[in-house]
């Protein structure tokens with residue numbers, strides 16, 4: 001069996017070429033992928049010449065790598081997407097510079113009459129608290145209908161003018177300049193998993209605009225198929241984690257009762273090494289008498305193995 005050769009992940013193969021519908025005319029389609037969880041652990045363990053081990057050990061290693069921001073093994077996994085999105089979404093998307101992009105050319109091709117029109121429940125009011133955001137306050141039905149009708153009418157008028165200019169022989173590159181941002185565009189977008197996690201962290205966040213979040217959800221489904229253990233670690237340590245400022249941490253520390261925290265941590269299901277990390281992160285000391293010696297309260301787990309493998313990888317940083 002060729003353990004280190006091209007990795008094929010059945011769940012990802014099932015998703016290849018599937019059109020995941022997003023918004024009214026958009027989609028995300030996974031064109032190809034390179035690597036998966038197995039490639040991440042192979043890359044991390046390369047200094048030992050070892051490949052994958054048990055799922056439990058691989059999960060622990062991937063978790064360790066992501067938790068400690070050893071990100072380079074995640075760069076060994078690459079996904080290519082074909083995406084169709086409104087131009088205003090593409091403008092946000094394209095700010096992520098670590099991808100390779102090819103976009104449809106409005107100079108070469110006649111643009112299609114496809115514009116984004118929000119569904120009635122996606123029509124939203126401006127937020128007063130966040131100048132860049134919207135609110136959950138419900139928009140009255142009559143106003144929603146007016147918004148949708150206004151957007152549609154303007155789109156139809158613009159596209160009509162565009163077609164008329166083309167009929168007059170005007171160059172496509174010029175005829176298209178007044179087409180609105182709601183027009184759909186398409187691109188091939190290839191990115192490695194480390195940078196895709198960065199994209200997803202920013203674009204699945206509630207601060208991101210609803211329309212790009214919808215694409216983030218579809219891409220997250222693809223990542224989950226390609227590298228389920230890595231996605232699990234991403235959800236645990238990045239997506240649903242937060243960063244506290246020094247002042248926030250000071251305030252939190254001041255309000256915490258160490259004995260109560262020790263009890264809560266003991267009941268949390270977190271492994272001992274993770275519980276110790278909590279104390280370190282908070283800059284607090286575990287109360288005396290509550291420290292269980294390693295190995296007394298839980299069986300030896302895969303984590304030290306993961307740590308050793310990851311430490312081995314880290315030792316090689318830059319001077320292998």
Ligand SMILES: Cc1cc2nc3c(=O)[nH]c(=O)nc-3n(C[C@H](O)[C@H](O)[C@H](O)COP(=O)(O)OP(=O)(O)OC[C@H]3O[C@@H](n4cnc5c(N)ncnc54)[C@H](O)[C@@H]3O)c2cc1C
Nearest residue numbers: 092095096097098099132195198199202203205207208209
């Ligand atoms: C909610 C939200 C609101 C935003 N609002 C605005 C806005 O109002 N105006 C605006 O202009 N932008 C806005 N942005 C875009 C934002 O400023 C970033 O450009 C975008 O999120 C891409 O982030 P990035 O640069 O970290 O990602 P990427 O370009 O994908 O880069 C990933 C990482 O690679 C490194 N990197 C990439 N390229 C370089 C480089 N050339 N030099 C050094 N390091 C590099 C950096 O560490 C970077 O974090 C917004 C983004 C979000 C999520």
